[in-house]
Amino acid sequence: MRCGAQAVIDDLFAGLDGDDGRRETLAEGAMILRGFVRARAQSLLAAVGEIAATAPFRHMLTPGGLRMSVAMSNCGGLGWVSDPRGYRYSPVDPENGRQWPAMPDSFVDLARSAAAEAGFADFTPDACLLNRYAAGSRLSLHQDRDEIDRGAPIVSVSLGLPAVFLFGGLKRSDSPARILLVHGDVVVWGGPSRLRYHGVQPIKAGRCPETGDCRINLTLRKAGPPGSA
Ligand code: MD3
Ligand code: FE
Numbered sequence: 001m002r003c004g005a006q007a008v009i010d011d012l013f014a015g016l017d018g019d020d021g022r023r024e025t026l027a028e029g030a031m032i033l034r035g036f037v038r039a040r041a042q043s044l045l046a047a048v049g050e051i052a053a054t055a056p057f058r059h060m061l062t063p064g065g066l067r068m069s070v071a072m073s074n075c076g077g078l079g080w081v082s083d084p085r086g087y088r089y090s091p092v093d094p095e096n097g098r099q100w101p102a103m104p105d106s107f108v109d110l111a112r113s114a115a116a117e118a119g120f121a122d123f124t125p126d127a128c129l130l131n132r133y134a135a136g137s138r139l140s141l142h143q144d145r146d147e148i149d150r151g152a153p154i155v156s157v158s159l160g161l162p163a164v165f166l167f168g169g170l171k172r173s174d175s176p177a178r179i180l181l182v183h184g185d186v187v188v189w190g191g192p193s194r195l196r197y198h199g200v201q202p203i204k205a206g207r208c209p210e211t212g213d214c215r216i217n218l219t220l221r222k223a224g225p226p227g228s229a
Helices: 006-012 038-054 105-117
Strands: 023-027 030-033 071-076 079-083 086-090 127-133 139-142 154-160 163-167 177-181 186-189 198-200 215-221
Touching: 030 105, 038 071, 038 105, 038 127, 038 154, 038 215, 071 079, 079 127, 105 154, 105 186, 105 215
Parallel strands: none
Antiparallel strands: 023 030, 030 186, 071 127, 079 086, 127 215, 139 198, 154 186, 154 215, 163 177, 163 198
16 A cells, blocks of 8 residues: 555554554654644545646746756745746635635645644644655755745655655755654644755656655745734
């Protein structure tokens, strides 16, 4: 049921719902909850399919005019967009001028419970960026700084093919740690880790039962001002 050699380790923890107790603190404010959504992954992926039926995955252009290798969509009151005018959050899908699909309750619930587990009480996301990685897709080192309220954490969910995540420092030149993220893992990034540089190495080609030949990452965010949503 799972991708790669992780299956043996995962089997040792199988049968436990939700948090299976494997948590790793990467740095102050950054915590991995291994397998946190494994039991709910198929219903999350069904919700991703419904969102993508309304707001299809697309390859956005960077402000420099390059086509991103990761295909993206959004749900929630705000969605992250990039085009030659810049990066920003938009309440509408620029492809059709309509509001992004609503954020499913299951996304809100998992974000709240994962954030609470990592010590961030009362997290309410108003934006969810959906990233779809095919073999070879990557995300170069960057900071997430388009959100107004930097006091709120970001909750990220990994589904499907594994990824080598790059976890850097507060300067682009800080050499990043490499962390394997697999199907069902959740990471919470907040506090002093909120503005760390991070990225994703090119995804290795593979197949898994959950998503086929891709990796899906959900990032649940509070993009709007403090006190809103
Ligand atoms: C560390 N996505 O969408 S999620 C992104 O796996 C993004 O698709 C990656 O980076 C992915 O912006 C990584 C993990 C993540 C998200 C936000 C962070 C790590 C972070 C903010 C600060 C530090
Ligand atoms: Fe990011």
